[in-house]
Amino acid sequence: MGGSSSPTKSRWKKVAYGGMQPGYDDNHTDESFLEDMVMNANVVKRDVMKVMQDSISISQYLSIVALVGVVWTYTLNYMLDENSLLLIDVGLLVSGFLVLILTEEMLSLYLLFHYFLNIAFFIMGLYILAPIYKTLTRSISSDSIYSVTVSLLIIHLFLHDYSRSAVRAPGTWKNPSLTSCISLNASVVASVFVASRLPSWVNVFAIMLFSLLVFLFAPLVTYCIRKYSFRLHILFSVGLMILSLGLVYVLHKLLFVVFLVLLIFVTIVCPYWLIMIQEYKFEINGPWDEAKLCFDITD
Amino acid sequence: MGDRRQHRILVVSDFFYPNFGGVENHIYYLSQCLLKLGHKVVVMTHAYGNRSGVRYMTGGLKVYYIPWKPFLMQNTLPTFYGTLPIMRNILIREKISIVHGHQAFSTLCHEALMHARTMGYKIVFTDHSLYGFADVGSIHMNKVLQFTLAEISQAICVSHTSKENTVLRSGLPPEKVFVIPNAVDTAMFMPAPERLKSDEIVIVVISRLVYRKGADLLVEVIPEVCRLFPKVRFIVGGDGPKRVRLEEMREKHSLQDRVEMLGAVPHAQVRSLLISGHIFLNSSLTEAFCIAILEAASCGLLTVSTRVGGVPEVLPDDMIVLAEPDPVDMVRAIKKAIAILPMIDPQDMHRRMKKLYDWHDVARRTEVVYDRALKCSDQHLLDRLSRYILLTHLSSKFQRRVQRGIALQRASGDYSAELS
Numbered sequence: 001m002g003g004s005s006s007p008t009k010s011r012w013k014k015v016a017y018g019g020m021q022p023g024y025d026d027n028h029t030d031e032s033f034l035e036d037m038v039m040n041a042n043v044v045k046r047d048v049m050k051v052m053q054d055s056i057s058i059s060q061y062l063s064i065v066a067l068v069g070v071v072w073t074y075t076l077n078y079m080l081d082e083n084s085l086l087l088i089d090v091g092l093l094v095s096g097f098l099v100l101i102l103t104e105e106m107l108s109l110y111l112l113f114h115y116f117l118n119i120a121f122f123i124m125g126l127y128i129l130a131p132i133y134k135t136l137t138r139s140i141s142s143d144s145i146y147s148v149t150v151s152l153l154i155i156h157l158f159l160h161d162y163s164r165s166a167v168r169a170p171g172t173w174k175n176p177s178l179t180s181c182i183s184l185n186a187s188v189v190a191s192v193f194v195a196s197r198l199p200s201w202v203n204v205f206a207i208m209l210f211s212l213l214v215f216l217f218a219p220l221v222t223y224c225i226r227k228y229s230f231r232l233h234i235l236f237s238v239g240l241m242i243l244s245l246g247l248v249y250v251l252h253k254l255l256f257v258v259f260l261v262l263l264i265f266v267t268i269v270c271p272y273w274l275i276m277i278q279e280y281k282f283e284i285n286g287p288w289d290e291a292k293l294c295f296d297i298t299d
Numbered sequence: 300m301g302d303r304r305q306h307r308i309l310v311v312s313d314f315f316y317p318n319f320g321g322v323e324n325h326i327y328y329l330s331q332c333l334l335k336l337g338h339k340v341v342v343m344t345h346a347y348g349n350r351s352g353v354r355y356m357t358g359g360l361k362v363y364y365i366p367w368k369p370f371l372m373q374n375t376l377p378t379f380y381g382t383l384p385i386m387r388n389i390l391i392r393e394k395i396s397i398v399h400g401h402q403a404f405s406t407l408c409h410e411a412l413m414h415a416r417t418m419g420y421k422i423v424f425t426d427h428s429l430y431g432f433a434d435v436g437s438i439h440m441n442k443v444l445q446f447t448l449a450e451i452s453q454a455i456c457v458s459h460t461s462k463e464n465t466v467l468r469s470g471l472p473p474e475k476v477f478v479i480p481n482a483v484d485t486a487m488f489m490p491a492p493e494r495l496k497s498d499e500i501v502i503v504v505i506s507r508l509v510y511r512k513g514a515d516l517l518v519e520v521i522p523e524v525c526r527l528f529p530k531v532r533f534i535v536g537g538d539g540p541k542r543v544r545l546e547e548m549r550e551k552h553s554l555q556d557r558v559e560m561l562g563a564v565p566h567a568q569v570r571s572l573l574i575s576g577h578i579f580l581n582s583s584l585t586e587a588f589c590i591a592i593l594e595a596a597s598c599g600l601l602t603v604s605t606r607v608g609g610v611p612e613v614l615p616d617d618m619i620v621l622a623e624p625d626p627v628d629m630v631r632a633i634k635k636a637i638a639i640l641p642m643i644d645p646q647d648m649h650r651r652m653k654k655l656y657d658w659h660d661v662a663r664r665t666e667v668v669y670d671r672a673l674k675c676s677d678q679h680l681l682d683r684l685s686r687y688i689l690l691t692h693l694s695s696k697f698q699r700r701v702q703r704g705i706a707l708q709r710a711s712g713d714y715s716a717e718l719s
Contacts, residue, residue, distance in 0.1 A: 014459045014612060015459075015612045015615075016457075016458050016459065016478070016480035016588070016609065016612040016613055017480070017612070017613065017614060017615060017655040017656065018654070018655050019655075019657070019660045019664075020660075020664055025477075025667075026477040026478055026479055026664055026667065026668070027453075027473075027474050027475065027476060027477045027478075029473040029474060033463065033473060034463050034466075034467070036463075037463070037467070283432070283433070284432045284467060286460075286463065286464070286467075287460050287463075287607070287608060288429040288430070288431070288460055288461070288463065288464040288585070288587075288608055289429075289431050289585070290429075290431060290511065290584050290585040290607075291513075291584040291585065291605065291607050291624035292584075293515055293516065293584075293624070293625075294625045295519065295625075295626070
């Protein structure tokens with residue numbers, strides 16, 4: 001600076017102090033402008049096959065809910081009696097435990113006993129409450145109950161936590177999010193509503209037990225399967241999808257078409273769509289971004 | 300300078316005294332200095348409590364507190380046309396020539412700029428903050444900003460980082476954006492008359508205790524520094540939701556006698572708090588400029604700060620120690636600051652700050668921007684409308700333009716590197 005009037009201008013500096021820089025206007029845009037900008041720094045390249053495989057778990061859950069719906073409909077139309085329902089319940093319970101025992105290497109006898117105890121309490125509670133559920137919605141018309149049930153199921157499907165199992169695998173306790181709680185509650189209320197339209201309290205007990213077993217434990221069981229072997233998970237899902245498609249076909253032709261379209265949309269169209277719109281992904285990062293803390297804040 | 304034109308400026312923002320903060324300060328000092336330069340300045344803001352109507356401040360600064368109540372974070376409810384009648388009235392009555400809006404999240408500012416443009420006034424906008432591009436709030440704000448700035452005459456940013464950010468967010472051509480930093484009233488922030496004793500070192504923190512100001516970093520840094528340096532004492536001024544965490548930290552490490560928590564500090568007492576310390580610690584996670592650093596430096600304190608946003612531009616390297624926003628590096632920076640502390644002379648630092656920052660200089664530079672704004676050609680209403688239509692397509696086009704620009708820049712950079 002000190003009086004050295006050299007022909008070359010002093011270099012522009014990216015600083016705010018010291019007033020206007022000699023030789024440069026305030027709106028001077030230097031070559032280094034936006035030098036520190038980073039584009040698409042943390043974009044993950046996705047592969048169609050991978051996305052499709054991941055989307056299978058959504059289709060799988062859709063099929064499970066469809067199966068529940070089918071069982072509900074059959075029971076409401078008196079095509080399934082309480083004995084076969086109870087048989088299904090026992091079958092589900094046993095197969096669920098078998099899956100847990102076979103896939104979970106960490107499962108101790110104590111934990112198993114703990115599970116048994118919990119489920120015993122749970123079944124007893126249901127058994128006691130069944131007569132109350134039976135008369136719960138007597139004063140309300142069936143149509144409103146059915147429409148509310150369908151809406152609740154849709155809410156359940158929308159808010160369900162597909163990324164992780166709603167019920168945690170043993171050892172990984174973390175607070176579930178608000179939406180997954182709402183989703184679970186919606187499914188439970190829907191089951192109560194459906195059960196309350198049934199004629200005998202044994203029926204009510206059986207259907208309640210069935211729905212709650214599925215809604216509470218299916219995520220855990222499918223999570224265990226997926227963790228154990230991905231191929232088994234795919235096979236299991238495809239099997240469930242075919243089973244549910246078949247049963248829905250028997251039930252209603254139009255529903256079958258809708259369900260089929262939904263499954264195709266979820267497993268094939270959506271992954272392609274995601275890959276297609278990937279190229280429009282545009283992230284900008286730079287020094288103006290809020291710094292991220294590199295440690296966990298434990299409140 | 301005989302032919303210098305006198306401007307009649309209306310400064311609009313939701314943020315003005317009695318509220319207190321960086322923007323409020325900026326508007327007040329800039330207006331005072333512009334008045335001294337012979338311009339006419341009128342400030343317009345919304346009513347604060349029962350402070351409604353016209354007030355006069357020092358130097359004949361006229362302030363309109365228009366009768367609109369704030370509804371969220373001191374912002375008025377966006378009504379688009381609700382403020383038009385009173386705006387028009389003020390603009391005509393005060394014979395305004397330039398409307399100058401401040402701060403991107405002031406709704407009053409956005410509305411005023413829109414109406415002023417419709418009425419054919421030249422408009423200037425100052426951006427005081429940084430925004431990201433990822434979360435919903437920022438995306439919305441950036442859209443609003445694009446809408447307002449689509450027809451701005453000139454824009455001002457407080458730091459070069461802020462200029463880059465504003466250009467990206469609003470799609471303005473960079474040559475329309477000026478960088479004019481904040482300043483500090485050095486006369487108000489004099490260092491302590493005699494040097495503090497150096498048998499203990501006092502680190503001062505003055506900030507709102509919120510996430511964005513890095514209160515969580517403090518929770519990690521303070522115990523570690525206290526462990527390493529038995530002579531260090533902390534004074535924390537400020538209040539906020541994270542205060543509980545800091546107090547918990549103090550209990551947990553039993554540092555009650557070494558970490559003093561003062562709660563909110565009124566601005567008038569900031570100087571007396573600052574001069575009781577040796578080092579000023581700023582832990583912000585994002586900052587467009589950071590006036591607090593200027594105030595501390597003006598009081599002769601050595602500053603330790605996180606390297607975020609515009610902070611690296613604020614002070615010369617020998618007056619500040621920068622650290623990455625992670626506890627380990629910040630402790631390292633504090634260690635370094637303690638080591639170089641004996642070399643720092645507060646009086647000398649104050650004298651240097653006097654030369655580096657001056658509100659009169661800011662006002663003179665802003666004057667240049669006003670002159671340029673008046674030279675901007677008038678735009679026809681049809682042009683303006685067509686630009687709004689373009690705006691909807693703007694984002695994708697603009698992104699491509701930026702990408703191309705960057706590519707070119709990189710290429711030329713490589714080229715010049717090869718030459719040298």
